[in-house]
Amino acid sequence: MQSAPLHPNEDQRLQSLLRLEVLDTEDERAFDELTELASTICGTSISLISLVDSDRQWFKSRVGLGAKETPRSLAFCAHAILQDEVFEVPDALQDSRFVDNPLVTQEPDIRFYAGAPLKAEDGMPLGTLCVIDQQPKQLSAEQRRALEVLSRQVISQLTLRLHTRKLERINRERDRFFAMISHDLRSPFNNILGFTKIMSQRADSLKPAQIVEFSKDILSGAMRVYQLLDELLQWSKQRLGGVACDLQRHNAVDLIDSTLPLVEDAAKLKSIEIKRDTDTDVYVTADATLAKTVIRNLLSNAIKYSDKGSCITLQAVNVGDVVELSVADTGAGISEELASRLFDGCVESIAGTEGESGSGLGLSLCQGFAQMQQGAMRYDASYTEGSRFIFSLPAA
Incomplete structure (x- = not known):
C-alpha cells in the first residue's frame, strides 16, 4: 500500500x-x-x-x-x-x-x-x-x-x-453592540442634560466653584458620548469595508505625539500623567490614521481604568523586525478569564474607576486595525503593575 x-x-x-x-x-x-x-x-x-x-x-x-x-x-x-x-x-x-x-x-x-x-x-x-x-x-x-x-x-x-x-456573527455582534450603545449613552446624556438644566435655571445663584465643577461633569459626559459614538463609527466602517489602508513609512514618535492631544482633556480630568518613553529614530510601516486610532483607543482605555493622580507609560521600541508600541497603566489589571476573551469581538464593558462606560468593542477594533497594517495586538499577561497592551507594527 x-x-x-x-x-x-x-x-x-x-x-x-x-x-x-x-x-x-x-x-x-x-x-x-x-x-x-x-x-x-x-x-x-x-x-x-x-x-x-x-x-x-x-x-x-x-x-x-x-x-x-x-x-x-x-x-x-x-x-x-x-x-x-x-x-x-x-x-x-x-x-x-x-x-x-x-x-x-x-x-x-x-x-x-x-x-x-x-x-x-x-x-x-x-x-x-x-x-x-x-x-x-x-x-x-x-x-x-x-x-x-x-x-x-x-x-x-x-x-x-x-x-x-460570518454574517450571522456580525448580526449578533451588531444587535449586542447597539443594545450596549443605547444603554451606555443614556447615562452620560442624562448627566449632561441634568447639569446644563441646573446651570441654566440657577446661573445667577451658583458659585464659581460650583460652575467649574458642573462644567467638568458636562465635559466628562460629553467625552464619554464622543468615545461611544466614535467606536460606533469605527465599527460600522470596518464592517462595511469602508476603512482603507495606506501603508507608509512613519516616525513612531510623530504618530504618538499627534495622538496625545486627543486624550489630554480626559487625562487632566483625572490628573493622570502620560509619560512617553521612546527614542526619536523609531520608524514603522503603517497607515497613519489607523495607527493613531489604535494608540488613542489604548490610551483612552488606560485613562478609563486608572485611578486619579496615577501615571500611564507609553513606549515604542524596536524588537527585531517589528516595533512594539506599548501602553501601560497602574490600574487594577485584568482577570485571566477576561484576558482570554479581550479580542473576541464585542465583550462586556467594565465601568472605569470614575464610572466611565464603554462599548466593549475598542480592543476588537484595535486588533482589526493592527492586522490591516500587517501588525498585531496582544495583552501582556506578564505585566503585574496594572495592564499593558502591546501594538506591534513592521519596522521601516
Missing part, C-alpha cells in the same frame, strides 16, 4: 481548509443533495464530500457509507488532491498503490474510485467530491464532466456557508 505524499503547500492548504469552519459540523441538506446527485449520475453505490485534514479524511456528506472519517494514510482522496483533474482508479485490485489497502481488502471493499478535487479560491485543494463502487468500472467523458461541475458547486456551497456564518 502506498500512502499519498503531503501536498507541496500543505501548511497553506490546511489553513485554507480551516478558514472554511466546516470540519466536524452537522450534516446539511445542500451538501447531501450534491452527493446524491453525483452517485446517481455516476452510477455508484457510494458518494462522498471528503475533506482531507492533517491526519484524516472527514466526510461532510456521505451516501452509502456509515463512517464519518477514515485515516488519511488510507485515503484515496489524499492521492486525488495532488491532481488537477479527476483522479480515477478503475480497479483497485489491479493498482499497486491500493491493492492491499484495508479499504479495499475490507469494508467498504472499494474497487472503483473517482474523485474531483475541491479547490478553494486560492487554488488549494481541500478534498474531493468522490464516487466509489464495489465493482470495477470507468466513468464516461460526460460523467467526469458532471463530477467536475458538481465539485465546483460543492465549493460554492462551502463558500456560501462560510459567508452566511
Whole structure:
C-alpha cells in the first residue's frame, strides 16, 4: 500500500481548509443533495464530500457509507488532491498503490474510485467530491464532466456557508453592540442634560466653584458620548469595508505625539500623567490614521481604568523586525478569564474607576486595525503593575 505524499503547500492548504469552519459540523441538506446527485449520475453505490485534514479524511456528506472519517494514510482522496483533474482508479485490485489497502481488502471493499478535487479560491485543494463502487468500472467523458461541475458547486456551497456564518456573527455582534450603545449613552446624556438644566435655571445663584465643577461633569459626559459614538463609527466602517489602508513609512514618535492631544482633556480630568518613553529614530510601516486610532483607543482605555493622580507609560521600541508600541497603566489589571476573551469581538464593558462606560468593542477594533497594517495586538499577561497592551507594527 502506498500512502499519498503531503501536498507541496500543505501548511497553506490546511489553513485554507480551516478558514472554511466546516470540519466536524452537522450534516446539511445542500451538501447531501450534491452527493446524491453525483452517485446517481455516476452510477455508484457510494458518494462522498471528503475533506482531507492533517491526519484524516472527514466526510461532510456521505451516501452509502456509515463512517464519518477514515485515516488519511488510507485515503484515496489524499492521492486525488495532488491532481488537477479527476483522479480515477478503475480497479483497485489491479493498482499497486491500493491493492492491499484495508479499504479495499475490507469494508467498504472499494474497487472503483473517482474523485474531483475541491479547490478553494486560492487554488488549494481541500478534498474531493468522490464516487466509489464495489465493482470495477470507468466513468464516461460526460460523467467526469458532471463530477467536475458538481465539485465546483460543492465549493460554492462551502463558500456560501462560510459567508452566511460570518454574517450571522456580525448580526449578533451588531444587535449586542447597539443594545450596549443605547444603554451606555443614556447615562452620560442624562448627566449632561441634568447639569446644563441646573446651570441654566440657577446661573445667577451658583458659585464659581460650583460652575467649574458642573462644567467638568458636562465635559466628562460629553467625552464619554464622543468615545461611544466614535467606536460606533469605527465599527460600522470596518464592517462595511469602508476603512482603507495606506501603508507608509512613519516616525513612531510623530504618530504618538499627534495622538496625545486627543486624550489630554480626559487625562487632566483625572490628573493622570502620560509619560512617553521612546527614542526619536523609531520608524514603522503603517497607515497613519489607523495607527493613531489604535494608540488613542489604548490610551483612552488606560485613562478609563486608572485611578486619579496615577501615571500611564507609553513606549515604542524596536524588537527585531517589528516595533512594539506599548501602553501601560497602574490600574487594577485584568482577570485571566477576561484576558482570554479581550479580542473576541464585542465583550462586556467594565465601568472605569470614575464610572466611565464603554462599548466593549475598542480592543476588537484595535486588533482589526493592527492586522490591516500587517501588525498585531496582544495583552501582556506578564505585566503585574496594572495592564499593558502591546501594538506591534513592521519596522521601516
